[in-house]
Amino acid sequence: MAQGLGFFLALLSLLGPGSGTVGGQTFASSSVPTLAQHKHLTTVPLEETSVATSWARGSTVSQPFSNFTGSVNDHGICQCSVSLPDTTFPVVRVERLEFTAQILSQKFEKELSKVKEYVHLISVYEKRLLNLTVRVEIMEKNSISYTELDFELIKIEVKEMEKLIIRLKESFVGSTEIVDQLEVEIRNMTLLVQKLETLDKNNVLVIRREILALKKKLEECEASKNEHTPLVPPRPAPGSCNHGGVVNISRPSVVQLNWRGFSYKYGAWGRDYSPEQPNKTLYWVAPLETSGQTLQYYRLYNTLDNLLLYTQVRESLIRYGQGSGTTVYNNNMYVNWYNSRNIARVNLSTNTVAVTRQLPDAAYNNRFSYANVAWQDMDFAVDEHGLWVVYATEASTGNIVISLLNDTSLVVLNTWVTKQYKPSVSSTFMVCGVLYATRTLNTRSEEIFYYYDTNTRKEGNLAILMPKMQERVQSINYHPFDQKLYVYNDGYLLNYDLFFQKESK
Numbered sequence: 001m002a003q004g005l006g007f008f009l010a011l012l013s014l015l016g017p018g019s020g021t022v023g024g025q026t027f028a029s030s031s032v033p034t035l036a037q038h039k040h041l042t043t044v045p046l047e048e049t050s051v052a053t054s055w056a057r058g059s060t061v062s063q064p065f066s067n068f069t070g071s072v073n074d075h076g077i078c079q080c081s082v083s084l085p086d087t088t089f090p091v092v093r094v095e096r097l098e099f100t101a102q103i104l105s106q107k108f109e110k111e112l113s114k115v116k117e118y119v120h121l122i123s124v125y126e127k128r129l130l131n132l133t134v135r136v137e138i139m140e141k142n143s144i145s146y147t148e149l150d151f152e153l154i155k156i157e158v159k160e161m162e163k164l165i166i167r168l169k170e171s172f173v174g175s176t177e178i179v180d181q182l183e184v185e186i187r188n189m190t191l192l193v194q195k196l197e198t199l200d201k202n203n204v205l206v207i208r209r210e211i212l213a214l215k216k217k218l219e220e221c222e223a224s225k226n227e228h229t230p231l232v233p234p235r236p237a238p239g240s241c242n243h244g245g246v247v248n249i250s251r252p253s254v255v256q257l258n259w260r261g262f263s264y265k266y267g268a269w270g271r272d273y274s275p276e277q278p279n280k281t282l283y284w285v286a287p288l289e290t291s292g293q294t295l296q297y298y299r300l301y302n303t304l305d306n307l308l309l310y311t312q313v314r315e316s317l318i319r320y321g322q323g324s325g326t327t328v329y330n331n332n333m334y335v336n337w338y339n340s341r342n343i344a345r346v347n348l349s350t351n352t353v354a355v356t357r358q359l360p361d362a363a364y365n366n367r368f369s370y371a372n373v374a375w376q377d378m379d380f381a382v383d384e385h386g387l388w389v390v391y392a393t394e395a396s397t398g399n400i401v402i403s404l405l406n407d408t409s410l411v412v413l414n415t416w417v418t419k420q421y422k423p424s425v426s427s428t429f430m431v432c433g434v435l436y437a438t439r440t441l442n443t444r445s446e447e448i449f450y451y452y453d454t455n456t457r458k459e460g461n462l463a464i465l466m467p468k469m470q471e472r473v474q475s476i477n478y479h480p481f482d483q484k485l486y487v488y489n490d491g492y493l494l495n496y497d498l499f500f501q502k503e504s505k
């Protein structure tokens, strides 16, 4: 276009002497156009052709050139003038338009590349969002950060030790060198915990080991204090019943919060006991669903370290256990089956229900559960004698009934009926054929207040204070080898050491 126009302007200037301009002004030529010029004129583009032809014809005033005039003067010279209206050929505007178009196309290219960039970014963000969703889901499932939690627990433990050392210091009047040193070590521990809190959870194990060592020293220190008046008798051999029953209990140590989190307040935990392999270290944790009724998921750990670090977990689903009365014995889990009088044995190697059997006359579905804990109509227990189940019947008027079970077939081998109303006790456990029952004194303590000896059919009262970390105790399981109680306390997993009377009664 622009080239065609430039050619046309050049053509006009060929018209020789005279005046002429385009763009609305007249020009005049003193010569008659020649044939050659005509030829040239006919080569201009279509729009301009009309100019050329009308000019060549030499006619006066014709469209579209209203200002075109031509005449012959006195000397026979042809004069013509033409005015080209601006509208005919908007050179400047076209050029401007072309320029604008170029800029626009550049801008478009730029925008297009931006869009491409955004599309890429969106897909990246989409991936990140998906990752976050997955991570949030995992976090929601676990509901808490383990690391944070473990450090919380360690802090609690260190605080407990601090209290103990203060008490110990008060009771030591004379030489307190050892106690002073212990105090420094415990202080150092507090600082260490603060320092390590920012690091990963693997340190938890290291600290726990140190705490355990410290605790042992504390215990030794306390024992040496009582040397002249020995109150704590030597422990009976693991698995042995050569003692006169439970006389006292240690303060609790917090092992951890259950793996499902704070809201899983009901459940049970413990260590598998197998008479053939008493030192086996299989630990199980079975929090109920938050409703406090059904048991679905449980976890197994081959060592206590694995439990503390939440590593090498075996997690399984059963459908469904009911209540927190679960226990594990000889690689089998024993549960009250959901919504029934049935008891079941789940083989932990395969997570399959090996045997299901009715527990004769047992009340179920929350008829005679423990105080503070619903759905625990049947409470399994393990001791040196084997597998027990503690429950109540209509015939016993809600009083505790104890049955010894064949752990393979779940057949009842023997039954004892007590005079203790089951819903008025908070929990029970068995040691050497003796049932011990607890009741709630206040939000900080339970009391082992009652016993029933199946060996002698004797029952009676006790007053053993049992401090706790949280308000309610959901379950207690005894382990004959380490002679510890495994307590589920509003979602926290606690450990207690039992102390026994020396002589058989």
Ligand SMILES: *[C@@H]1O[C@H](CO)[C@@H](O)[C@H](O)[C@H]1NC(C)=O
Pocket: 026, 066, 067, 083, 085
């Ligand atoms: C003709 O040209 C004169 C000036 O040369 C101008 O004023 C007038 O408007 C033009 N007429 C037309 C129809 O273009």
Ligand SMILES: *[C@@H]1O[C@H](CO)[C@@H](O)[C@H](O)[C@H]1NC(C)=O
Pocket: 131, 132, 134, 135
């Ligand atoms: C999420 O991204 C992190 C690193 O950015 C990566 O370690 C992790 O494996 C990703 N998770 C998933 C579920 O893609």
Ligand SMILES: *[C@@H]1O[C@H](CO)[C@@H](O)[C@H](O)[C@H]1NC(C)=O
Pocket: 181, 184, 185, 188
């Ligand atoms: C406690 O820590 C300090 C320095 O942090 C150290 O010098 C001291 O030996 C530590 N004491 C004990 C008993 O570990």
Ligand SMILES: *[C@@H]1O[C@H](CO)[C@@H](O)[C@H](O)[C@H]1NC(C)=O
Pocket: 231, 248, 249, 250, 251
């Ligand atoms: C029982 O143990 C606790 C803590 O270990 C102790 O304070 C208390 O004096 C003990 N009671 C008896 C009667 O030994």
Ligand SMILES: *[C@@H]1O[C@H](CO)[C@@H](O)[C@H](O)[C@H]1NC(C)=O
Pocket: 279, 280
């Ligand atoms: C368990 O006891 C047996 C002997 O009764 C022994 O050979 C084995 O090493 C012990 N295992 C552990 C983990 O202590």
Ligand SMILES: *[C@@H]1O[C@H](CO)[C@@H](O)[C@H](O)[C@H]1NC(C)=O
Pocket: 330, 331, 332, 347, 348, 349, 350, 354
């Ligand atoms: C559990 O199942 C395994 C595999 O089937 C079997 O070898 C084992 O004897 C079973 N244990 C019990 C106690 O039934």
Ligand SMILES: *[C@@H]1O[C@H](CO)[C@@H](O)[C@H](O)[C@H]1NC(C)=O
Pocket: 406, 407, 408, 409
């Ligand atoms: C328990 O039941 C199994 C299988 O029915 C049987 O073989 C075993 O002898 C029983 N044990 C006792 C102590 O009754």
